[in-house]
Amino acid sequence: MCGILGLMLADPKGHACPELYEGLYSLQHRGQDAAGIVTAGKRGRFYQCKGNGMVSDVFSQPQLRNLVGRMGVAHVRYPTAGSCANSEAQPFYVNSPYGLVLAHNGNIINGEELKHFLDVEAHRHVNTGSDSELLLNIFANELQRLDKFRLAEDDIFEALRGVYDRVNGGYACVAMIAGFGILGFRDPNGIRPLVIGERDTPFGKDYMFASESVVFNQFGYRKFRDVAPGECIFIRQANREDMLDGNTGPQMFCKQIVPCKRFTPDIFEYVYFARPDSVIDGLSVYQSRLNMGKTLAQTIIDRFGPDYKSKIDAVIPVPDSARTSALQLAQSADLPYVEAFIKNRYIGRTFIMPGQQIRRKSVRRKLNVQPQEFNGKNVLLVDDSIVRGTTSKEIVQMARESGARNVYLASCAPMITHPHIYGIDLADCKDLVAYGKTEEEVAAVIKADGVIYQKLEDLIASCSTDKLKNFEVGLFTGVYTTGASSEYLVHLERLRVANQRARRNSFAEDEERDVPEDVAMINVSSD
Ligand SMILES: O=P(O)(O)OC[C@H]1O[C@H](OP(=O)(O)OP(=O)(O)O)[C@H](O)[C@@H]1O
Numbered sequence: 393m394c395g396i397l398g399l400m401l402a403d404p405k406g407h408a409c410p411e412l413y414e415g416l417y418s419l420q421h422r423g424q425d426a427a428g429i430v431t432a433g434k435r436g437r438f439y440q441c442k443g444n445g446m447v448s449d450v451f452s453q454p455q456l457r458n459l460v461g462r463m464g465v466a467h468v469r470y471p472t473a474g475s476c477a478n479s480e481a482q483p484f485y486v487n488s489p490y491g492l493v494l495a496h497n498g499n500i501i502n503g504e505e506l507k508h509f510l511d512v513e514a515h516r517h518v519n520t521g522s523d524s525e526l527l528l529n530i531f532a533n534e535l536q537r538l539d540k541f542r543l544a545e546d547d548i549f550e551a552l553r554g555v556y557d558r559v560n561g562g563y564a565c566v567a568m569i570a571g572f573g574i575l576g577f578r579d580p581n582g583i584r585p586l587v588i589g590e591r592d593t594p595f596g597k598d599y600m601f602a603s604e605s606v607v608f609n610q611f612g613y614r615k616f617r618d619v620a621p622g623e624c625i626f627i628r629q630a631n632r633e634d635m636l637d638g639n640t641g642p643q644m645f646c647k648q649i650v651p652c653k654r655f656t657p658d659i660f661e662y663v664y665f666a667r668p669d670s671v672i673d674g675l676s677v678y679q680s681r682l683n684m685g686k687t688l689a690q691t692i693i694d695r696f697g698p699d700y701k702s703k704i705d706a707v708i709p710v711p712d713s714a715r716t717s718a719l720q721l722a723q724s725a726d727l728p729y730v731e732a733f734i735k736n737r738y739i740g741r742t743f744i745m746p747g748q749q750i751r752r753k754s755v756r757r758k759l760n761v762q763p764q765e766f767n768g769k770n771v772l773l774v775d776d777s778i779v780r781g782t783t784s785k786e787i788v789q790m791a792r793e794s795g796a797r798n799v800y801l802a803s804c805a806p807m808i809t810h811p812h813i814y815g816i817d818l819a820d821c822k823d824l825v826a827y828g829k830t831e832e833e834v835a836a837v838i839k840a841d842g843v844i845y846q847k848l849e850d851l852i853a854s855c856s857t858d859k860l861k862n863f864e865v866g867l868f869t870g871v872y873t874t875g876a877s878s879e880y881l882v883h884l885e886r887l888r889v890a891n892q893r894a895r896r897n898s899f900a901e902d903e904e905r906d907v908p909e910d911v912a913m914i915n916v917s918s919d
Pocket residue numbers: 664710711712713714740741742743744775776777778779780781782783784
């Protein structure tokens with residue numbers, strides 16, 4: 393679950409960079425490993441700054457000033473394929489044809505096949521282990537095949553048809569074509585989210601693509617909608633004919649490239665990935681989390697029986713993501729809600745940090761207790777999900793150290809027993825605390841007096857609307873929207889184990905230990 397942005401300003405003298413940079417801060421929760429911005433200047437030249445680190449680490453003011461031009465794309469990365477090397481920071485660039493840049497959120501599940509095709513048939517050089525670079529090269533190859541001196545909108549749509557034919561997985565992408573425009577497209581199942589917003593200006597409309605609608609609020613993009621599964625939206629810079637017609641602003645073209653296969657957005661966006669103030673596929677993430685709290689309250693009442701109030705003295709959220717649901721749970725069950733874990737606002741999300749040791753340490757650095765809220769009490773801790781159990785083990789222990797009598801843990805998500813192939817970097821399903829276990833066994837591992845999970849049907853009901861009925865829920869069931877062969881799952885596991893080893897050794901690829909990783913065009917980040 394990376395975060396992506398694309399921006400085209402109507403003002404020909406405008407600069408997209410400041411808004412892209414600010415926008416990345418609103419998507420920082422989607423990826424903390426790397427960040428990047430590429431803009432296109434007036435003469436079609438690209439300017440880039442990217443590298444490993446948080447948004448605040450990667451960009452300096454002088455570097456940002458060098459990112460000129462009214463259109464650009466940007467990315468924050470949480471690696472799910474390839475490695476954590478600097479050179480895999482996005483957006484990616486290829487010079488041929490036309491000059492292309494792409495930023496991708498998702499995971500491609502037929503990467504090996506694509507790599508073979510690009511090598512043997514398309515003869516395109518791929519420089520990293522990133523699936524996003526494969527995707528960009530597939531797009532480039534499809535454009536190349538059209539063999540046009542200058543592109544028209546329909547050529548882009550035609551090329552994308554080829555991309556949809558070849559690429560399998562979950563993907564939401566924004567791309568930029570030098571001197572021409574920006575585009576956004578989404579996989580045919582709508583697994584990964586993408587929204588487009590527009591804003592009126594004296595020069596025409598500004599257009600912005602974003603992983604989450606939260607970005608639009610801060611910049612005044614009042615009108616926005618989801619990119620449909622299988623749809624591409626292309627925003628073209630005004631050309632000579634437009635100008636002659638008096639249209640100086642960018643022009644928007646929408647095309648359903650392939651029919652929507654099965655509309656199955658990733659339910660984990662609602663559980664954890666997204667910010668509560670975003671709206672994804674028409675459903676407010678905040679509302680879905682309130683719903684989860686309500687249904688989970690009922691499961692808890694059923695579990696503890698009619699005298700549940702005598703068994704639970706306080707409902708305590710595990711900051712940050714569980715807050716909304718926990719508050720609703722407490723209200724629905726008429727139990728006191730207590731903010732007894734205090735979060736250090738300067739520590740990022742621990743789950744998406746690379747490496748188990750740093751994750752474990754960070755839970756303690758991130759969360760601290762108000763001991764009087766635990767002392768002598770029976771507490772119900774509420775988290776949005778229990779994945780590896782890193783957070784749960786620590787917080788249960790912290791509650792006990794503060795004198796809690798009984799410590800129960802409730803999860804807004806059901807038991808996570810399978811890999812999340814489109815968004816979570818998990819090497820092995822044995823790393824999942826619930827893998828092959830019952831609720832009682834999970835409770836024993838995390839040393840809680842009881843663990844209560846949301847039922848899958850309740851989670852689905854919490855996220856369902858008139859238009860949203862089906863979801864990608866493979867991490868709970870092992871059945872994935874796009875299918876996933878056992879070979880792919882083994883491949884993914886091997887890749888991620890290798891990455892974990894590389895991270896431990898703090899370099900990306902054994903044989904390239906002494907080699908500067910970044911082979912890139914004007915890389916302002918290393919200037
Ligand atoms: O069982 P685990 O492997 O620990 O993973 C689950 C935990 O990780 C996430 O928190 P995180 O700190 O990443 O983000 P948050 O501040 O948004 O809750 C999630 O909200 C759970 O608390």
